[in-house]
Amino acid sequence: MVIILGGCRGPEGPAGIDAQGVDVLPPTLQLTEPWPLGQYWDRLVIGAAAVDNVAVDRVIFTLDGSPAVGPRTMVISSPPFRFSLPLADVPTGWHFVGARAYDLAGNLTEAAPRSVWLGHSATLSDTSTTIAYHNGQIGTIFTIPDSLRAEAFWVRITPAKGGDLRSVVLQLGGVFSDTTSDTAEVGVELWTGTTIPTRLGTAMTVPAGVVKGEVKPVELFFADEQDSLEGEFFIVFDLKKSSLGDTLRIGADRGAPAWGRSGFRDDGGWRLISERYGLSVNIIASLDFYYARVAGDTTGG
Amino acid sequence: MIIVGCEGDPGSPGQNRLPEDRYPPTVEIILPLAGKPLYDQSVVELSMFDDDTIARREFLVDGVESNASFSVRRAPSLFSWDASTLLPGRHTLQMKVTDATGKVGESSLLYLLRSDSQPTGLQELRYFADSTGVESTKWKLPADSTGSFAGLGTRFTPDKPCLLRSVSVKLYRKASWRDTRLFLDIYTERNALPDSLLYRKVIALRGDGVGDINDFAVSTFRNGLPIHGEFFAVVTLADDAVRDTLAIQSDDGGWANGHGMMKTLSGEWRTFDVGRGRKPNPLIFALVEY
Numbered sequence: 155m156v157i158i159l160g161g162c163r164g165p166e167g168p169a170g171i172d173a174q175g176v177d178v179l180p181p182t183l184q185l186t187e188p189w190p191l192g193q194y195w196d197r198l199v200i201g202a203a204a205v206d207n208v209a210v211d212r213v214i215f216t217l218d219g220s221p222a223v224g225p226r227t228m229v230i231s232s233p234p235f236r237f238s239l240p241l242a243d244v245p246t247g248w249h250f251v252g253a254r255a256y257d258l259a260g261n262l263t264e265a266a267p268r269s270v271w272l273g274h275s276a277t278l279s280d281t282s283t284t285i286a287y288h289n290g291q292i293g294t295i296f297t298i299p300d301s302l303r304a305e306a307f308w309v310r311i312t313p314a315k316g317g318d319l320r321s322v323v324l325q326l327g328g329v330f331s332d333t334t335s336d337t338a339e340v341g342v343e344l345w346t347g348t349t350i351p352t353r354l355g356t357a358m359t360v361p362a363g364v365v366k367g368e369v370k371p372v373e374l375f376f377a378d379e380q381d382s383l384e385g386e387f388f389i390v391f392d393l394k395k396s397s398l399g400d401t402l403r404i405g406a407d408r409g410a411p412a413w414g415r416s417g418f419r420d421d422g423g424w425r426l427i428s429e430r431y432g433l434s435v436n437i438i439a440s441l442d443f444y445y446a447r448v449a450g451d452t453t454g455g
Numbered sequence: 456m457i458i459v460g461c462e463g464d465p466g467s468p469g470q471n472r473l474p475e476d477r478y479p480p481t482v483e484i485i486l487p488l489a490g491k492p493l494y495d496q497s498v499v500e501l502s503m504f505d506d507d508t509i510a511r512r513e514f515l516v517d518g519v520e521s522n523a524s525f526s527v528r529r530a531p532s533l534f535s536w537d538a539s540t541l542l543p544g545r546h547t548l549q550m551k552v553t554d555a556t557g558k559v560g561e562s563s564l565l566y567l568l569r570s571d572s573q574p575t576g577l578q579e580l581r582y583f584a585d586s587t588g589v590e591s592t593k594w595k596l597p598a599d600s601t602g603s604f605a606g607l608g609t610r611f612t613p614d615k616p617c618l619l620r621s622v623s624v625k626l627y628r629k630a631s632w633r634d635t636r637l638f639l640d641i642y643t644e645r646n647a648l649p650d651s652l653l654y655r656k657v658i659a660l661r662g663d664g665v666g667d668i669n670d671f672a673v674s675t676f677r678n679g680l681p682i683h684g685e686f687f688a689v690v691t692l693a694d695d696a697v698r699d700t701l702a703i704q705s706d707d708g709g710w711a712n713g714h715g716m717m718k719t720l721s722g723e724w725r726t727f728d729v730g731r732g733r734k735p736n737p738l739i740f741a742l743v744e745y
Binding site: 166214227252258 | 562581
């Protein structure tokens with residue numbers, strides 16, 4: 155008997171190119187600062203959150219579509235993706251901030267541009283400007299006291315430089331049970347701090363009877379002799395009356411855009427409105443802020 | 456009993472599951488820069504990339520395609536823009552490219568201010584990133600184990616004919632390194648590469664005991680060097696290659712505008728490209744007068 159066994163199988167051929175291992179997913183990118191429609195003086199900080207399934211290679215910030223501004227080029231190759239741009243080479247006015255993120259494979263994502271107003275504080279001499287972080291349209295009304303036990307509301311203000319607060323216009327209304335008393339109904343305070351109020355400065359009260367009924371503009375004037383305000387400060391307002399049924403109503407917009415500068419105080423401390431209310435709205439507060447004459451300014455005014 | 460064994464031919468390659476063209480094209484407007492005035496004639500420079508071929512380019516001026524006002528200065532990426540018909544004020548420029556398979560890439564929207572005048576006076580031309588807090592990269596000359604090049608340079612793209620007033624190059628040299636001389640050469644441009652030598656200046660670097668050199672070396676042209684079109688400022692060693700003589704500084708290449716140049720050991724110039732989308736720019740800037 156003859157048995158013949160044969161085997162003739164060669165090795166496998168090279169693999170074809172598969173989708174595995176090929177990065178075709180672009181990064182995700184979102185500008186985290188500056189705030190849209192914000193006003194920035196002397197320096198603009200641009201930040202972005204960029205994430206990729208493999209790795210972000212670089213984020214390119216642009217001002218008016220160009221990454222180069224004066225002698226600086228806004229290319230960031232490693233996190234944090236943040237750039238602090240001096241504005242000496244940027245003309246005063248409205249500008250557009252954008253960002254592009256590339257991953258290692260070259261996939262690209264572009265963030266929606268944001269418009270901002272850029273200026274130079276040195277040009278502010280013997281002049282008053284309006285500082286506001288809202289769109290002026292009432293869309294939300296807060297009430298003190300409320301179920302979250304809010305005691306006060308506040309707005310963070312960032313002037314271009316030191317100056318004097320002359321007045322503030324708030325949207326206020328209220329229901330006060332005792333209309334015969336001359337007790338102040340609303341208190342307004344100026345605090346200093348960085349991200350939240352930390353130190354009380356000036357405090358004043360609104361005369362009785364000024365705030366009542368429907369929410370409407372109320373202008374409050376500050377004394378001329380108060381100290382100049384340097385750096386960021388907070389304007390805080392609360393309900394002074396504690397009788398049952400007394401309420402203070404405060405106007406806010408719908409948060410388009412959200413400046414993230416409005417907050418409240420409860421028994422747990424100072425918080426942003428978004429932390430408890432689930433809203434990213436802005437308290438409507440418009441400040442008349444005066445910048446003193448700078449040395450060497452010989453223009454009239 | 457007979458047992459026979461043999462090895463057959465290798466199997467055929469597997470089937471490709473991805474198309475040849477996988478990515479959409481990318482395009483950036485390198486020039487003009489936002490914030491600079493837009494004159495009657497301005498240079499538009501593009502940086503484009505695709506893994507296939509770019510089949511179509513569209514210039515969108517204020518959102519509308521504009522072909523007539525762009526003339527090719529050097530294909531495929533350098534154009535002369537006749538903006539004389541634009542009214543003074545703000546305008547937008549955007550580039551849209553389409554590859555052969557229909558994938559589309561768009562540049563960022565560029566905001567420009569139309570000026571009603573010609574460029575005048577002194578202007579600084581620079582193409583390197585000067586990101587605050589980011590340390591520059593130092594490239595040793597002559598080539599050592601870290602590289603294979605003999606010189607570095609920058610391509611400059613003025614808006615119109617001008618006089619070159621000065622060139623500044625940021626050098627690095629340790630106090631303990633050898634004395635050396637370097638050539639600062641100005642070349643004309645052809646096909647985006649250095650062509651004819653316009654000017655050569657020899658700079659001597661000697662150990663003077665004051666420590667490391669980490670600064671810009673400035674070369675001035677007292678009467679101005681007439682320039683027509685693009686030009687190059689390049690630095691090479693004047694002496695035979697010896698170790699530890701000189702380093703030229705560059706940015707990290709993230710801007711990737713393609714203006715940085717390197718000279719290979721065989722004497723060829725090419726765009727300075729270190730891969731992964733990085734195209735470093737030597738820290739060289741020029742002062743020109745229109």
